[in-house]
Amino acid sequence: MKIILQNLTKEFPARGKKTSGNVMAVDHFSCQIPDGELMGLLGPSGCGKSTTLNLLCGLEQPTEGKIFFGEEDVTTLSPELRGVGMVFQNYALYPHLTVRQNIRFPLENLKGKDRLSKEEMEKRVTETARLVQIQELMDRKPGELSGGQQQRVAIARALVKFPKLLLLDEPLSNLDARLRLQTREEIRKIQKKTGITTVFVTHDQDEAMSICDRIAVMKNGILMQQGKPQEVYDHPANLFVAKFLGTPPINVFSGTVSKERLLIGGQPVLSVPGVADQNVWVGIRPEGFLIRPDGPLECEMNRIEVMGRDISVISTHAACTEGTLRSIISAETAPKEDAKTVRFALKPEKVFLFHAETEAVIPVSGERKES
Numbered sequence: 001m002k003i004i005l006q007n008l009t010k011e012f013p014a015r016g017k018k019t020s021g022n023v024m025a026v027d028h029f030s031c032q033i034p035d036g037e038l039m040g041l042l043g044p045s046g047c048g049k050s051t052t053l054n055l056l057c058g059l060e061q062p063t064e065g066k067i068f069f070g071e072e073d074v075t076t077l078s079p080e081l082r083g084v085g086m087v088f089q090n091y092a093l094y095p096h097l098t099v100r101q102n103i104r105f106p107l108e109n110l111k112g113k114d115r116l117s118k119e120e121m122e123k124r125v126t127e128t129a130r131l132v133q134i135q136e137l138m139d140r141k142p143g144e145l146s147g148g149q150q151q152r153v154a155i156a157r158a159l160v161k162f163p164k165l166l167l168l169d170e171p172l173s174n175l176d177a178r179l180r181l182q183t184r185e186e187i188r189k190i191q192k193k194t195g196i197t198t199v200f201v202t203h204d205q206d207e208a209m210s211i212c213d214r215i216a217v218m219k220n221g222i223l224m225q226q227g228k229p230q231e232v233y234d235h236p237a238n239l240f241v242a243k244f245l246g247t248p249p250i251n252v253f254s255g256t257v258s259k260e261r262l263l264i265g266g267q268p269v270l271s272v273p274g275v276a277d278q279n280v281w282v283g284i285r286p287e288g289f290l291i292r293p294d295g296p297l298e299c300e301m302n303r304i305e306v307m308g309r310d311i312s313v314i315s316t317h318a319a320c321t322e323g324t325l326r327s328i329i330s331a332e333t334a335p336k337e338d339a340k341t342v343r344f345a346l347k348p349e350k351v352f353l354f355h356a357e358t359e360a361v362i363p364v365s366g367e368r369k370e371s
Helices: 047-058 097-107 118-131 147-161 177-193 205-211 229-234 239-244
Strands: 003-013 022-033 038-040 064-069 082-085 164-168 197-202 214-219 220-227 251-258 261-264 267-271 277-286 288-290 297-306 310-316 324-330 341-346 351-355
Touching: 003 047, 003 288, 022 064, 022 220, 038 205, 038 297, 047 082, 047 164, 047 197, 082 147, 097 118, 097 147, 118 177, 147 164, 147 310, 164 177, 164 341, 177 197, 177 205, 197 205, 205 229, 214 229, 214 239, 220 229, 220 239, 220 277, 239 351, 251 324, 261 277, 267 297, 288 324
Parallel strands: 038 197, 038 214, 082 164, 164 197
Antiparallel strands: 003 022, 003 064, 214 220, 251 261, 251 277, 261 267, 277 351, 288 341, 297 310, 297 341, 310 324
16 A cells, blocks of 8 residues: 655644744655555654654644545544554563464454454464464463564564554664564565555664665654665765765765865865865765775774774774774775875765755766866
8 A cells, every 4th residue: 555645744832931832743744655665764863753653553643734545545534444553662562461362452452344253363363473473472471572572473463453554663672683683684574475565663774774665764853865775875865864874874074176176185086077166075985985005085094993804994084074984995905004094095986075054965967086
């Protein structure tokens, strides 16, 4: 089922005497989620991700805007009539019920034409448990399960109603690193197998990049950019998106464009055809550096971190906003560990220019070459 959000807005009244005006949690958010795809809502804490999810499932009503499930306007429809399955961050399982009873609970509340017989409920519970691979845990209670097992029970409980839309609100944040990796792959497999349109809320860009068909990056309730993960990574719309995506994060420098040449620390490092003279922010991905003795960007060596096939060169440059920058290069081209300085050439496709004030990306009209 395709999901359409049109100018979705949610304001909350300010609390406290010192705060005036309303708090804008979601600000004219417009987005389309194609049928059967997994969309990641990505952004820092407080950016409006979970509020958007609550608007989708009906727990919150929008201040403005519309929500469509397919062709149906569900903006004012009550939560129980939307056909939505929700998985919460803290699992929200009933501790006194067994796994079987937890999964069956949503079916017991169905009424009218949707009401199922006991045999039908048991069949659906068994099929759903098999889908998420917890059939051997059916008679246990939540307190007897690991975090990953509890999360699969929560997913099964959401899926057992055959929802039109599955909503996952930071479902992996309570798991340890290895279990998070395993569980996110299981979530992707389940979503692919069921074909249910899914919205996955997370602040972890690795999670979103690895399993989502497309992502929407949010900041302060505003949609910054949406698209396929690799496209957003390769073509960030602004400095915020560029900094938010990528591990290690992008290196940011203060720079200047003069006569269609990019200068960092006063030294020309790249030609930038079609860009007017101005001060800019320069984003360089860690994989955008090449060790070269005559490279135009000279940095002071700090240390080398061995990563196996690749190595990470930690160095400093006065124009780098963080002081320290990280470069991922092939181990075959590693500089000597006792070197005082290291020189880099830059991969043009890994270098981005942003307006000094608006921080929007600056397009380069021609082929970029080393200056």
